Amino acid sequence: MSRNIVLAAAQLGPIQKAEGRDVAVGRMVRLMEKAHQRGVNVVVFPELALTTFFPRWYEEDIAVADHWYETSMPSNATAPLFEAAKKYGIGMHLGYAEKTPDGRRFNTAIYVHPTGEIVLKYRKVHLPGHKEFDPIRKVQHLEKRYFEVGDLGFPVIRAPIAGTEANIGMLICNDRRWPEAWRVLGLQQVEVVMLGYNTPSLNMDNRGFEAHHLRVEHSHLSVRSGCYQNSCFGVATAKGGTEDGHELFGHSIIVNPQGEIMAQATSWGDELITAECNLDDTKLGRSTIFNFAAHRRTEAYGRILEQTGSVAPATWTPKG
């Protein structure tokens, strides 16, 4: 049985604050049409794909920001995406802000089967930024204000895709920099990691020298090492371009289990990149150098769970 599937990152250009979901959804449907023409089986849209990246604005009363959240999925606004997935027989990964019936808020992603059924839901665990207004920052990054930490862990499920089955998992944006997140997926034999992001070209933290020219490289380094060290494919899809005056760096990539970039977006707008991926290419690493059962030494990893923050080491002083 062939285990070749065609994966796509459907990068979005900026979505301005004034634009409604219909504008974004219309663009996404056009990317789905293009994906169909390109023989794609799975399309990965970015994090918070339906709106501008609203955590850059502070609201004292979070309820004022409620209009950025989805309270149902699908909804009237997102129905055309589900219809396109069904029409073209394409699986779809979608990131959005979720508000639950009991009022909890999450940065969420789902994977939707072509039937329109939701196969897998993930809620972002590694929320970057801060909770309160930060007067030092030039631009706020209030994910810790607008979202709770995800409560679903890092789930992996085996889903039917294009005549085969693939073990799929998800990360969202900042999660990709945390090797713990990749490893929890790897320990569940993930074969395809779907990952959306909104990452500014400039860090506005304003607390020290930041190598702005390395920000794309840091993103790619994290995705590539995550894929290599867990023997999986990764589809990392950006929003890019200047959104409400703030530049997002784009550079969506598809990466293979050797950590190689198979495809890369080179625009800052809506752009579909594709790669044909043989899922059996995940087997070599898993059975040799990254055969976890043979080589991992959990007895030496205790601090990873026992500590959250770092601790200073003891000091050695010479006797001589």
Place this chain on the structure above:
Amino acid sequence: MSRNIVLAAAQLGPIQKAEGRDVAVGRMVRLMEKAHQRGVNVVVFPELALTTFFPRWYEEDIAVADHWYETSMPSNATAPLFEAAKKYGIGMHLGYAEKTPDGRRFNTAIYVHPTGEIVLKYRKVHLPGHKEFDPIRKVQHLEKRYFEVGDLGFPVIRAPIAGTEANIGMLICNDRRWPEAWRVLGLQQVEVVMLGYNTPSLNMDNRGFEAHHLRVEHSHLSVRSGCYQNSCFGVATAKGGTEDGHELFGHSIIVNPQGEIMAQATSWGDELITAECNLDDTKLGRSTIFNFAAHRRTEAYGRILEQTGSVAPATWTPKG
């Protein structure tokens, strides 16, 4: 107080099976002399720096291989290294095969202060390869036969170096591919990771397609992501060249906390590469994007300790 120190990777060319420790030590002393001329504060020698990489040969009776191990450190054979360290006021990292008085065998590294005192000892945790003769392999890789798994964890200590103090830790060879190992060091605020390796240019596992041309890239990817994600410097020192007919890929590097390569060896022989490193460059990452206390979510990392090997995920089937 300036926290600039000059680090060096002292790459060694091959050491043939027939060559005694005196040959290797003589070459290493010359590299120490060169380090002195280049204003170096710390020299990092490779894994198993005193002999050929003997785990490529099978011995049914391990005792026959005893002559590859050190039973004391320093010893008559290694005394010239300690003397050179003292003479030049240089700290020294040295990898060697250790046999303890009670007969246990480890793949070990030490960091030696210029007084000749041993500051820190590490015993390799992630032993690659296999324990028994493998008839499928073209070349054996018997580290699991010749060494026990290290029993010292991943220790970090704060040591005086060149008028300042640095938090130092160590990895050995295959350890560098395991993000858990880097993270345990990062959780102890490591600033400099010293790391020696002997890595063949060709994988002789012979069990599937291996991208030989990516082997250097995989090594660099692992070291660079480890440094970036733990906000530390890394000095990764190879043995390179054709050792007893087997090619080792060299490409020693020094990496900064941004994951950038600051210096790289480009020969396959004895070669000293150096970089001036400001230890305060470790602070930015630690206090912002990789502020562990603010951002790590240990409640989601359970599998990292609870499981050694991977487990298959559940299968989803469409209802529609």
